[in-house]
Amino acid sequence: MNSQQLVNQIERKRSFLCVGLDTDPRLIPSKFKQEADPVFAFNQAVIDATADYAVAYKPNIAFYEALGPKGWESLQKTMEYIPSDIFTIADAKRGDIGNTAYMYAQTFFDPASSGLNFDSITVAPYMGHDSVEPFLRFEDKWVILLALTSNPGSHDFQMTKSEDYIPMYERVMRLAQTWASPEELMFVIGATRVDFLQKVREIAPDNFFLVPGVGAQGGSLEDVSRYAMNSRVGLLVNSSRGIIYAGDNPAVDSKREAQKLQEEMSTYLDAYYIK
């Protein structure tokens, strides 16, 4: 999917909601546990309930890997079930070099390889340019590079200032923009503090940000919208548990929570989205 198709979808649905499919078979409502493939059955119900309000789905790959080969089958079926006009993110945080990175890219981007056909993948920057470049060889596919996260460990290395006083996350964002255009590169921005939101938008004015820290993790959707929206919206805001585990009946409960976020997003689009 290219950026224009993504922006069109955001404008049509009046939403920049990404639903995180962190599906844990131990946490899903009991009625799904009797299905042949409980993870897929639950995902189907969540997708049916939220597809009108979400512009992206983000399976958290760890949750599928942890189930072995069966988990990968559930993931394949989930990917086939997601409507083709909705953006998909493999939240995999891969990062390796050369031909290994290319293998990971094939895994998630080339359906002839593993059966998966994601639009994008989250990637870790530590190994530098040649760990990112192989993902960029695929047309209309996106790298979503880890930049500034909101977990306690983000202070260990991401915030470290270099001898020219540039924090590591800023170096990552600036250097990565010399590798790829905003048509193929997004950043993971977990920041919820206003000053950081303003800073990262200044560093990367044109890139989409994937923001994982709203909802259960406590960020303010209004702050994110006010300080990090750009002239192409430039935001995908994720909610996982708050939507998928909203209650025993996804058709009602997940739908209600997704709609609530979509309606809030719609008001922020009115307020802050200036084309």
Add this chain to the structure above:
Amino acid sequence: MNSQQLVNQIERKRSFLCVGLDTDPRLIPSKFKQEADPVFAFNQAVIDATADYAVAYKPNIAFYEALGPKGWESLQKTMEYIPSDIFTIADAKRGDIGNTAYMYAQTFFDPASSGLNFDSITVAPYMGHDSVEPFLRFEDKWVILLALTSNPGSHDFQMTKSEDYIPMYERVMRLAQTWASPEELMFVIGATRVDFLQKVREIAPDNFFLVPGVGAQGGSLEDVSRYAMNSRVGLLVNSSRGIIYAGDNPAVDSKREAQKLQEEMSTYLDAYYIK
């Protein structure tokens, strides 16, 4: 596997060789392509040929993932086939936070989860302490943390000096040693330059290093042995393609290449291993 068992194995085999199972179905000899599970059949032949000379096997997870659910089955069968006294490394370079990192740990460490029972996993440090800690909760399992790699992109962030003039890779190595003991933490050290080998051994005197850059990637095994061996050997030196793709007949060709490296390692143990 604990460190004493690993050191015992190294002393017994007079080898610190790790064989990288980067098995690509397109590259294996044609006779294996007719098998029901070509990847597993090839791995079996390589393991049979090299188990006397290797103290560790390192499947490169990308190569299995790229094949979809079938690849994970080949990986499971390979893991069951590896003799239980040989150390195993999931070269997965995972890095995510909290419950997601714990899911990755379960994937590779807990056979009740995905069917895999690795001794160790390679982990990326960018997200900091809480992306590493979940892997440390498993007894006699190891984190092998990316520190200094030898790819061109290693200069992008790993070499960046902080305002106190400490390069990022050194910060990673020093901070990580406050999180975990040398009984559960190794580092990936791709360095082959003598000054870097001396430096990283000074930074982490007691940790094992996994060194991927010898053989096809051109590092000097003697330099690594001379400058980075410690009083518990402290080295696992990997060779992948140079062994597994040594010829059409792994029983002869892979065996010959593994034995050659083992014999070279034996002379370096004589020369540089001082308990």
